[in-house]
Amino acid sequence: MKILVTRPQPEADKTARRLVAMGHEVVIEPMLHFQPLSLCGGVAGDAKAIAVTSAKAIEALVFNDLVSSLQQLPVFCVGDATAKAAEFAGFHRVMRAHGDVDSLAKLIVESHLKGPFFYPAAVDRSGDLAGRLMQQGVACRMVETYQMVAAAKLSQITRDQLQAGGVDCALFYSARTVQAFLNVSNLEKTIVFLNSMKALCVSKRVAEHAASFGEVLVAKTPSEESLFELLTSLQG
Template sequence: MGALTRILVTRPQPDAEATAARLGAAGLSALVDPLLIVEPIRAAALPAGPFDAVALTSVNGARALAARPELSALTRLPLYAVGRRTAAVAPEGFADLHIAGGDGAALVALIRTSLPRGARVLHVAGEDRAVDLGAALAGDGIGVELFVIYRAVPAPALAPETCAALVAGQIDAAIHFSPRTAATLVACAQAADRAGGLAAGLCAALARVQHLCFSANVAAPLAGAGWPTRIADSPTEEGLFALLDR
């Protein structure tokens, strides 16, 4: 691969380890420091139906749905997944599976062309969402009900090993899959700089790192911090890995 050989991975587990393993198989060095911890919301109540379809906009939502007692009542419906990764970990048994192109806009377009006016979609999601399906589909007469079944809790700080590697210039690039993770990295670096001590200088160190981003929305908080960003041609892990070759 190219000159970017030491990569910071900040996505939640277990995806962080899977990405690190893929980097290792490509001959790259990965430093894993998850900045979000995913927690199920067990008390979440399923909205009143009936529904015409289920929509999943994240891998974490797909995993959380698999553990829900309501799953058996939902699998009779068609499932709309935001992309191939989400579809791959979605529970089995749904009546039909439709896979969008990898981001919220593609999912909105797929639902818009597949479902008639008056349809109702159950959006299985987390507390923080990159796309508002309800707002996007309101003009099409398609109703959306949220079923929030997990939350992502931000880490309070970067791990000491990560801080040391950044300050020492031992990280060439960081790969970013979500706006929330990117924003958490910015917040942690800024807090460390304000606090001073051994972790001071993180913002300057991260400004010397190439930030490879899933989409423009993911890049926004990083670019706002003045850090160099590059956006994948497609919102997929393959698109991110292709940036490592450039």
């Protein structure tokens, strides 16, 4: 199958390598681009732990050279990919939730740590982790540390592939990615070609934004492994 990968870099390349190893053809078209914000050294305040909902937040801390001052704090991560990024960056005590904000909030509450938690967040957020924690009596300091800038256009290669009907399906890992892709497709008048494609979405929330596709499939769990299981079922 020919698969459109819309993740930001460098995750897009990692996903593409896995897909190629599985025998697929890949078109890479990142819809969001990482842009870290400048942070001061004391941004975490008197935090007793860190809550992270994306590996990009870890990248922002690395960019600002803050890991060494924070690495002894426990880090509660939304899922495996974020946890691996935290460990690779040098954090020593890393806990994993099950891939979404709900499970992360539950993990933090069940830890019985009252905080304050330092939550390095994106400018555009899909959930309210800080609000959920505060409702449970857990102090949380949310700080915007990075933004994901939406792509303004498609590459010529992707445009040609879409117009030729050469793409079988697209993988989507976030609602903002779907929205960015559809916005660009509208502008470039390629949206009409999406009704012959499948959208494979990491969650129901992401799938809600993918109605322009011919078929929308949702992973059983919010993970890349589950997305790949969908691909395998399509082949089988």
